[in-house]
Amino acid sequence: MLDKRLVIITGHYGSGKTEFAINYAIKIKENFENVSLADLDIVNPYFRSREKKSLLESKGIHVIESSIHSTTIELPALSSGIMGIIQNQNMHSILDVGGDPVGAKVLSRFSDLIKENEYDLFYVINGNRPETRKKEDVINYLKAIENSSSLRATGLINNTHLLKSTTIVDVEYGHELAKKVSWELDIPIRYEVAMESITDKISNKEIEDKFFPINLYMREEWMS
Amino acid sequence: MSRVLMKGNEAIGAAAIKAGCRYFFGYPITPQSELPEYMSKALPEAGGIFLQAESEIAAINMVYGAAGAGARVMTGSSSPGISLKQEGITYCAGAELPCVIVNVMRGGPGLGSIQPGQADYFQSTRGGGNGDYRTIVYAPASIQETVDYVMEAFDKADIYRMPVLILADGMIGQMMEAVEIKEPNKIDLPEKDWATVGTKGKRKPNIINSLYLDSEKLEQHNANLQKKYNKIEATEVQYEAFGLEDAEVVCVAYGTTSRIVKNAIKHCNDNGIKVGMIRPITLWPYPYDVFKSINPKAKGILTVEMSAGQMIDDVRIAIEGRLPIYFNGRCGGMIPTPASIVEDIKKIAGGK
Numbered sequence: 001m002l003d004k005r006l007v008i009i010t011g012h013y014g015s016g017k018t019e020f021a022i023n024y025a026i027k028i029k030e031n032f033e034n035v036s037l038a039d040l041d042i043v044n045p046y047f048r049s050r051e052k053k054s055l056l057e058s059k060g061i062h063v064i065e066s067s068i069h070s071t072t073i074e075l076p077a078l079s080s081g082i083m084g085i086i087q088n089q090n091m092h093s094i095l096d097v098g099g100d101p102v103g104a105k106v107l108s109r110f111s112d113l114i115k116e117n118e119y120d121l122f123y124v125i126n127g128n129r130p131e132t133r134k135k136e137d138v139i140n141y142l143k144a145i146e147n148s149s150s151l152r153a154t155g156l157i158n159n160t161h162l163l164k165s166t167t168i169v170d171v172e173y174g175h176e177l178a179k180k181v182s183w184e185l186d187i188p189i190r191y192e193v194a195m196e197s198i199t200d201k202i203s204n205k206e207i208e209d210k211f212f213p214i215n216l217y218m219r220e221e222w223m224s
Numbered sequence: 225m226s227r228v229l230m231k232g233n234e235a236i237g238a239a240a241i242k243a244g245c246r247y248f249f250g251y252p253i254t255p256q257s258e259l260p261e262y263m264s265k266a267l268p269e270a271g272g273i274f275l276q277a278e279s280e281i282a283a284i285n286m287v288y289g290a291a292g293a294g295a296r297v298m299t300g301s302s303s304p305g306i307s308l309k310q311e312g313i314t315y316c317a318g319a320e321l322p323c324v325i326v327n328v329m330r331g332g333p334g335l336g337s338i339q340p341g342q343a344d345y346f347q348s349t350r351g352g353g354n355g356d357y358r359t360i361v362y363a364p365a366s367i368q369e370t371v372d373y374v375m376e377a378f379d380k381a382d383i384y385r386m387p388v389l390i391l392a393d394g395m396i397g398q399m400m401e402a403v404e405i406k407e408p409n410k411i412d413l414p415e416k417d418w419a420t421v422g423t424k425g426k427r428k429p430n431i432i433n434s435l436y437l438d439s440e441k442l443e444q445h446n447a448n449l450q451k452k453y454n455k456i457e458a459t460e461v462q463y464e465a466f467g468l469e470d471a472e473v474v475c476v477a478y479g480t481t482s483r484i485v486k487n488a489i490k491h492c493n494d495n496g497i498k499v500g501m502i503r504p505i506t507l508w509p510y511p512y513d514v515f516k517s518i519n520p521k522a523k524g525i526l527t528v529e530m531s532a533g534q535m536i537d538d539v540r541i542a543i544e545g546r547l548p549i550y551f552n553g554r555c556g557g558m559i560p561t562p563a564s565i566v567e568d569i570k571k572i573a574g575g576k
Contacts, residue, residue: 014231014400045254045338046398128229128402130238162229162402222487222562224366224401 013099284312294419314353318434339557340394
């Protein structure tokens, strides 16, 4: 595992940060004893990782949600526990941050503390979102998130998808997009993310090497 | 444009702009706030105007003004906010003004919750404001359908000169799905020769008004409105239906709930139970006639809603006492599960 102990997951609104964060936490838990996931989403009222608290806790992952314990409230209240997991050297900590620069603004409150630790800041890219289909737009959002969080991105996550109707074409499109961003900003692609069912469709070695298969925990059976 | 991933609320905004809407007046309220947020960015880029009103009431009256001047105009809100708009909606209906109003429903009554609900059915289909008026009500079940009906809503509003309601629930507003914003169908629309766009000294001023102090004139105005509504009932009904002729059980549901029901029906079909479905797309006008195609030997009808059972009234009207009606519903932001629907279908099919 190349990733740092503290992993911050950011991205454009709707890029699929939360789904990746949940899958990532479960993966990390396979290798490490102490794993925490903090939901820092102050933007979304629905589809937040705290909704999956019981699932994650059943897998032994510590979940930190809003300091107001409710999945159905939209107050931007952050838990004091977040500072704890940022600093705890014995904890693999994942921060699931809200979308867009406005969601990442929450991080600036912790940025001094975060900089005292070794951290990774992943930037999740979904090339199928209208606002991040082109290289320039992806880069603009990344820079805006860096500015509002006062932190630097250390890795790109290609998470280009159309939910359950994702095909390998989407993943490959996102890969080429992420590659262009990677070259321009000199930030490596860390993972190529797609549903597990895509696995045997991958022929591109570059995608295969960094492939991170996920389950769609946030999508109910009846959703597309 | 190929398919992209969009949140329901954003897609509503994109579809409206594509349909030629250039004015949005609104006030943020969860779970529809991404709609004004999207419009605040996208409308100025499209040469339009987004204005965050000081209240819901101000917003709907701005809609009244823009519609009166002949513009394509939209407002959006969620349940308690739509309640506040009712006065303006009946004024628009009375003054025969075309406009599109989006309600992304949440749990109620009162302030309720921010989670999804379908408890504004009475308000939408029976008229939340005063007087004998109707609004066409589209209840889409996917983001793609929402986009398509937002575009259609603008045309119907112009054709019939009336407010048209897009009735979505919080899940449709918040959910992301793959969607294609297609070019809208080009149809011939009546000229807005009634709009207040300036006389240029060539005609008498147009007046937008819903006040008729002469009772005879107001009765005539009502008769004209009813004639229009009768025509809509005859021509604008839209629904999806399948498996009615040999069904043991028929489910009736709209919006998000219909998606869950379809999932449950698949489970039942796999277990050899024949289940049909009626999914109203227009809640007004309601698809009463399609209920006549239901197998007369069916065991019963199961209505599924995120409410205490408001649509049952229309199902009763449609079924005319021929079959028993059962109900599966959740309130307050809770969502029915496929498993509970399967259980109910099995009970009804088994005659219990």
